[in-house]
Amino acid sequence: MTRRTVEYGCAVIVIGLLAGVAGAATTLLLHWIEHLVYDYSYGTLLTGVGHSSPVRRALGPMFGGALAGAGWWWLRRRADVPTLATTIRTRAPIPRWRLSIDAGLQVLLVGSGASLGREGAPRQLAATLGDLGTSRWALTPSDREILLACAAGAGLGAVYSVPLGGALYAARIVLGSWQPKAIGTALITSSLAVAVSAPVTHLEHSVVWPNASLSYLFVFFGCAVAPVAVAVGFAFDKVTAWARPVPQRRSWPLIPAIAIAGLATGICSIWWPELPGNGRSILTVSVNASLTLGGAVVILFLKPLLTALYLRTGAVGGLITPALATGAAAGSVAVLTLNRLAGTGFDVAAPALACAAGVLAITLRAPAFAALFVWELARPPMWLIAVFAAASFTAHGIRLLRERNLARGAPP
Template structure:
């Protein structure tokens, strides 16, 4: 029995991590919705409809005040402590700062719910990892197992929020751990699956986006090949813009309050003409997949989304980059399909938009398998579309790799 005890403790830690991550993911989903409803004054439906229905004054004041409040919170927090980076802390086996990391995650929820152009996926990842670390910090697990379980919690938090268990597992092993050892893969699959199922009462086990009826022809393959180099350039541009905007160290002065508030005001001003801009990018993906956006709107969304994201990063805000990059890619793909239509050609707008999203995300995350699986699980498209997502993400990632090598030499 003593020989089995370490394995039983490890199995129990995996079980608790998966369930806890799912509960946290469900909580964050509900909390973001509550902040969005308060900011834009609506009670049901997607954020896009809430922004459209809100008054111009609310579109301006809501994100300005909400983002300024988040900036006030970050100023008060960073005056006292430094919040460690989650992925680096896990890989380096460094102790967490539970309270600062938890506060930072909740401030991210406040900012994103108020309309900040940042991803919400970082908050559940942080809270899931912190909660797991508090449960296993007594030394009951060896360091290697502890690192794997904490990485599993981070990926499981992402899986629970978006109902993407396979993508959550790939995120764990490919981005957080950067290890494909069998134990790491098994823990990643188990924790992400448990978290996803635990969050089903909130996510309803449904994909984040409904896949619209669309005919897939042989031309879609050529469209996917055409999207790859463009997506590689867009992804490289997104990374360059965000990297140049990121301060050398997180700002700690009182200027955080007006700076993040002004970024919120800029988002509010832009939303007067493009109501899909506030938030993490879900509204842009929704409109891109519907094919309802005119050519000029798709082009503006592809340019303004990364610009607003960089503005928030420059102001000192913190948040995820996955969904801003994804939405930039889907807007780019929709623009390409609509441009083909403009010149008399034929291209499926939803398929091309999703291909663009997978390709850009593959470049920005440097993880093409994760990008393809994430976009597939978000929409549940036909299997042949899933194949095109993988081809586009791998191709754009390879082109991005060549670009990085050439710029370094």
């Protein structure tokens, strides 16, 4: 056994452990900020927002946005902050301090109610800790690329308690590979990270699945809702792509700009307390059928618009859970409309999550990850992964067909 093989095996273990620490640390910090901003001591963010005063709902995200904006202004005046995916893909040196500070500012912003995903911060922190922990070992550039990608996936897996989803994210989205070495490394690191962060996350599922009786015909419903997911996914992609400023904003006006985005989110939350945060609240009320048709329509439009507003101001954050929340709202609109017009009594939970999986498949171009990630978030009956897979792969197939038609010059 060569020294390189031994050190690679040790590095896999170290990466998994440090990614778990990163996931636990960002989770603790996020919850502390949420409790501070909305002044509650137990329950979910939706509970905290619902029980807080209108003034706190409006001003909390504004002050959090101003603080995060000031931090980014200070950081970006000194150096560029590259994206983690670009750094890994180009095999460039990891700017540890910059990515770590950027991750902390993301947690501050999302914890104060920003309509962005929280998964970016643990991915960055896990990669920086992993790079630091393995920097002195005899690893090839290819080995280091695999390990850092797996660190990012393991950080995602740790905060959401989704070991398989974290592994698939690392292998398919960051690395774009089905190589056994990449898959094996990703599975080990993600599983270790979830185990290490368990005392903090308590392996809690982001969505509590209702005990509803479901029919296997929902597999066909998953296919039927795919066109809705495609339309919503394309719209979400276009809005967020337009909103990203190029180059990165680094002048002082980003401070009031992010504060204004926070104020807009806070004011909207007075009437729709599901809007603040990464999107977990929207997934919860969608699965629990707590949304009315009017509320679902409003959230379907406001969630991506608020996410785009934050991006346009220069804020940074994840887009996985905002895309899922938008898809769940779209699925709820579709089912509730059908129930009202046709007098049917379809359960909302499965179609809402199926549409969420379809939207995620469009935005990430990763149908397998989308189906598995959504299933792990809610942990419904095992067979429902077929529903989510049907929606994800059908939506992905429609996208590929559309792109092929556009390449040939035919109407989309």
